[in-house]
Amino acid sequence: DTAVSQTPKYLVTQMGNDKSIKCEQNLGHDTMYWYKQDSKKFLKIMFSYNNKELIINETVPNRFSPKSPDKAHLNLHINSLELGDSAVYFCASSHPGSYNEQFFGPGTRLTVL
Template sequence: DTAVSQTPKYLVTQMGNDKSIKCEQNLGHDTMYWYKQDSKKFLKIMFSYNNKELIINETVPNRFSPKSPDKAHLNLHINSLELGDSAVYFCASSQVRVGTEAFFGQGTRLTVV
Protein backbone atom coordinates (compact mmCIF):
# COMPACT_ATOMS: atom_id res chain seq x y z
CA ASP A 1 0.00 0.00 0.00
CA THR A 2 1.79 3.11 -1.25
CA ALA A 3 1.21 6.05 1.10
CA VAL A 4 2.03 8.86 -1.35
CA SER A 5 2.03 7.95 -5.01
CA GLN A 6 2.77 10.14 -7.98
CA THR A 7 2.60 9.52 -11.69
CA PRO A 8 4.36 9.37 -14.00
CA LYS A 9 7.75 8.40 -12.61
CA TYR A 10 9.55 9.65 -15.72
CA LEU A 11 8.44 12.36 -18.12
CA VAL A 12 10.38 13.41 -21.22
CA THR A 13 8.90 16.22 -23.25
CA GLN A 14 9.80 19.00 -25.65
CA MET A 15 10.14 22.67 -24.83
CA GLY A 16 6.88 24.55 -25.06
CA ASN A 17 4.67 21.58 -24.20
CA ASP A 18 2.19 21.46 -21.31
CA LYS A 19 2.36 18.53 -18.90
CA SER A 20 0.81 17.35 -15.64
CA ILE A 21 2.03 15.28 -12.72
CA LYS A 22 -0.51 13.61 -10.47
CA CYS A 23 -0.23 12.88 -6.75
CA GLU A 24 -2.45 10.95 -4.37
CA GLN A 25 -2.07 10.15 -0.68
CA ASN A 26 -3.98 7.55 1.33
CA LEU A 27 -2.73 8.63 4.75
CA GLY A 28 -5.71 10.85 5.54
CA HIS A 29 -3.41 13.86 5.83
CA ASP A 30 -4.82 17.36 5.51
CA THR A 31 -1.83 19.00 3.82
CA MET A 32 0.00 18.21 0.59
CA TYR A 33 3.10 19.72 -0.95
CA TRP A 34 5.17 19.91 -4.11
CA TYR A 35 8.95 20.07 -3.80
CA LYS A 36 11.52 20.47 -6.57
CA GLN A 37 14.95 18.82 -6.52
CA ASP A 38 17.44 20.43 -8.85
CA SER A 39 20.48 18.92 -10.55
CA LYS A 40 22.60 19.57 -7.44
CA LYS A 41 20.15 17.54 -5.34
CA PHE A 42 18.87 20.62 -3.51
CA LEU A 43 15.23 20.24 -2.40
CA LYS A 44 12.97 23.26 -2.15
CA ILE A 45 9.27 23.65 -1.53
CA MET A 46 7.09 24.99 -4.33
CA PHE A 47 3.51 24.80 -3.06
CA SER A 48 1.44 23.63 -0.15
CA TYR A 49 -2.29 22.93 0.06
CA ASN A 50 -4.25 22.48 3.27
CA ASN A 51 -7.71 20.98 2.79
CA LYS A 52 -7.73 22.04 -0.88
CA GLU A 53 -6.68 25.60 -0.06
CA LEU A 54 -3.37 27.04 -1.30
CA ILE A 55 -1.34 28.15 1.72
CA ILE A 56 2.23 28.31 0.44
CA ASN A 57 3.39 29.57 -2.94
CA GLU A 58 7.15 30.01 -2.97
CA THR A 59 7.50 32.51 -5.82
CA VAL A 60 7.19 29.83 -8.44
CA PRO A 61 6.64 31.01 -12.06
CA ASN A 62 2.95 31.15 -12.88
CA ARG A 63 3.52 28.55 -15.60
CA PHE A 64 3.27 26.14 -12.66
CA SER A 65 -0.27 25.69 -11.39
CA PRO A 66 -1.19 23.25 -8.66
CA LYS A 67 -4.72 21.92 -8.44
CA SER A 68 -6.28 20.06 -5.53
CA PRO A 69 -9.65 18.47 -6.34
CA ASP A 70 -9.85 17.02 -2.82
CA LYS A 71 -7.52 16.75 0.15
CA ALA A 72 -6.16 13.38 -1.01
CA HIS A 73 -5.01 14.67 -4.40
CA LEU A 74 -2.66 17.42 -5.51
CA ASN A 75 -1.74 17.71 -9.17
CA LEU A 76 0.89 19.91 -10.76
CA HIS A 77 0.32 21.42 -14.20
CA ILE A 78 3.20 23.01 -16.03
CA ASN A 79 2.62 25.16 -19.10
CA SER A 80 5.10 26.15 -21.81
CA LEU A 81 7.86 23.94 -20.46
CA GLU A 82 11.40 25.31 -20.49
CA LEU A 83 14.77 23.56 -20.36
CA GLY A 84 15.30 24.89 -16.83
CA ASP A 85 12.21 23.05 -15.60
CA SER A 86 14.11 19.77 -15.88
CA ALA A 87 14.29 18.42 -12.33
CA VAL A 88 12.81 15.82 -10.02
CA TYR A 89 9.46 16.83 -8.56
CA PHE A 90 8.34 15.31 -5.27
CA CYS A 91 4.88 15.28 -3.81
CA ALA A 92 4.53 15.00 -0.03
CA SER A 93 1.85 15.01 2.63
CA SER A 94 1.57 15.56 6.37
CA GLN A 95 -0.96 16.24 9.09
CA VAL A 96 0.10 19.74 9.99
CA ARG A 97 -2.03 20.35 13.08
CA VAL A 98 -0.60 17.33 14.84
CA GLY A 99 2.94 18.23 13.74
CA THR A 100 3.76 14.78 12.52
CA GLU A 101 6.27 13.78 9.92
CA ALA A 102 5.96 14.33 6.21
CA PHE A 103 5.94 11.47 3.74
CA PHE A 104 7.20 11.77 0.18
CA GLY A 105 6.23 10.17 -3.09
CA GLN A 106 8.79 8.42 -5.26
CA GLY A 107 9.41 11.50 -7.39
CA THR A 108 8.84 12.38 -11.04
CA ARG A 109 11.94 12.97 -13.13
CA LEU A 110 11.02 15.61 -15.72
CA THR A 111 13.36 16.09 -18.66
CA VAL A 112 12.68 18.90 -21.10
CA VAL A 113 14.49 18.59 -24.42
Protein backbone atom coordinates in the same frame (compact mmCIF):
# COMPACT_ATOMS: atom_id res chain seq x y z
CA ASP B 1 -0.75 0.04 -0.17
CA THR B 2 1.43 2.92 -1.36
CA ALA B 3 1.16 5.90 0.97
CA VAL B 4 2.03 8.75 -1.42
CA SER B 5 2.04 7.94 -5.12
CA GLN B 6 2.95 10.01 -8.14
CA THR B 7 2.42 9.51 -11.85
CA PRO B 8 4.25 9.40 -14.10
CA LYS B 9 7.61 8.36 -12.69
CA TYR B 10 9.44 9.64 -15.77
CA LEU B 11 8.36 12.39 -18.13
CA VAL B 12 10.33 13.39 -21.22
CA THR B 13 8.93 16.20 -23.32
CA GLN B 14 9.79 19.03 -25.67
CA MET B 15 10.17 22.68 -24.77
CA GLY B 16 6.92 24.57 -25.04
CA ASN B 17 4.67 21.62 -24.23
CA ASP B 18 2.18 21.49 -21.37
CA LYS B 19 2.30 18.57 -18.95
CA SER B 20 0.75 17.41 -15.69
CA ILE B 21 1.99 15.35 -12.76
CA LYS B 22 -0.48 13.67 -10.46
CA CYS B 23 -0.17 12.94 -6.76
CA GLU B 24 -2.38 10.93 -4.45
CA GLN B 25 -2.03 10.08 -0.77
CA ASN B 26 -4.04 7.46 1.11
CA LEU B 27 -2.83 8.47 4.57
CA GLY B 28 -5.76 10.72 5.38
CA HIS B 29 -3.48 13.73 5.65
CA ASP B 30 -4.81 17.25 5.34
CA THR B 31 -1.74 18.94 3.90
CA MET B 32 0.07 18.23 0.66
CA TYR B 33 3.17 19.75 -0.91
CA TRP B 34 5.07 19.98 -4.16
CA TYR B 35 8.86 20.18 -4.11
CA LYS B 36 11.40 20.63 -6.88
CA GLN B 37 14.80 18.93 -6.54
CA ASP B 38 17.49 20.12 -8.92
CA SER B 39 20.53 18.27 -10.18
CA LYS B 40 22.51 19.29 -7.09
CA LYS B 41 19.87 17.68 -4.88
CA PHE B 42 18.71 21.02 -3.53
CA LEU B 43 15.12 20.68 -2.33
CA LYS B 44 12.84 23.65 -2.84
CA ILE B 45 9.22 23.88 -1.77
CA MET B 46 6.87 25.14 -4.46
CA PHE B 47 3.35 24.85 -3.11
CA SER B 48 1.41 23.62 -0.11
CA TYR B 49 -2.29 22.92 0.17
CA ASN B 50 -4.25 22.35 3.37
CA ASN B 51 -7.71 20.87 2.91
CA LYS B 52 -7.73 21.95 -0.74
CA GLU B 53 -6.73 25.51 0.18
CA LEU B 54 -3.46 27.00 -1.04
CA ILE B 55 -1.33 28.00 1.96
CA ILE B 56 2.17 28.23 0.54
CA ASN B 57 3.03 29.62 -2.86
CA GLU B 58 6.73 30.21 -3.09
CA THR B 59 8.35 32.21 -5.86
CA VAL B 60 7.39 29.94 -8.71
CA PRO B 61 6.66 31.01 -12.30
CA ASN B 62 2.95 31.22 -12.95
CA ARG B 63 3.42 28.58 -15.64
CA PHE B 64 3.14 26.19 -12.70
CA SER B 65 -0.39 25.72 -11.43
CA PRO B 66 -1.33 23.30 -8.67
CA LYS B 67 -4.82 21.87 -8.42
CA SER B 68 -6.34 20.02 -5.50
CA PRO B 69 -9.66 18.39 -6.40
CA ASP B 70 -9.88 16.90 -2.91
CA LYS B 71 -7.59 16.64 0.06
CA ALA B 72 -6.17 13.29 -1.10
CA HIS B 73 -4.98 14.66 -4.45
CA LEU B 74 -2.65 17.45 -5.49
CA ASN B 75 -1.79 17.72 -9.15
CA LEU B 76 0.79 19.96 -10.78
CA HIS B 77 0.24 21.39 -14.23
CA ILE B 78 3.09 23.05 -16.07
CA ASN B 79 2.54 25.22 -19.13
CA SER B 80 5.10 26.15 -21.79
CA LEU B 81 7.84 23.92 -20.41
CA GLU B 82 11.37 25.31 -20.39
CA LEU B 83 14.77 23.60 -20.21
CA GLY B 84 15.22 24.86 -16.66
CA ASP B 85 12.14 22.98 -15.54
CA SER B 86 14.07 19.73 -15.83
CA ALA B 87 14.26 18.32 -12.31
CA VAL B 88 12.75 15.73 -10.02
CA TYR B 89 9.41 16.80 -8.60
CA PHE B 90 8.30 15.35 -5.28
CA CYS B 91 4.88 15.31 -3.75
CA ALA B 92 4.57 15.03 0.03
CA SER B 93 1.87 15.07 2.67
CA SER B 94 1.62 15.62 6.40
CA HIS B 95 -1.05 15.27 9.06
CA PRO B 96 -2.31 17.75 11.64
CA GLY B 97 -0.34 17.98 14.84
CA SER B 98 2.76 16.34 13.40
CA TYR B 99 4.88 19.51 13.44
CA ASN B 100 5.57 19.09 9.76
CA GLU B 101 6.66 15.47 9.60
CA GLN B 102 6.25 14.86 5.90
CA PHE B 103 5.78 11.71 3.85
CA PHE B 104 7.18 11.76 0.34
CA GLY B 105 6.22 10.21 -2.95
CA PRO B 106 8.79 8.46 -5.16
CA GLY B 107 9.29 11.48 -7.39
CA THR B 108 8.72 12.34 -11.05
CA ARG B 109 11.82 12.92 -13.15
CA LEU B 110 10.97 15.58 -15.72
CA THR B 111 13.32 16.05 -18.66
CA VAL B 112 12.66 18.91 -21.04
CA LEU B 113 14.45 18.64 -24.38
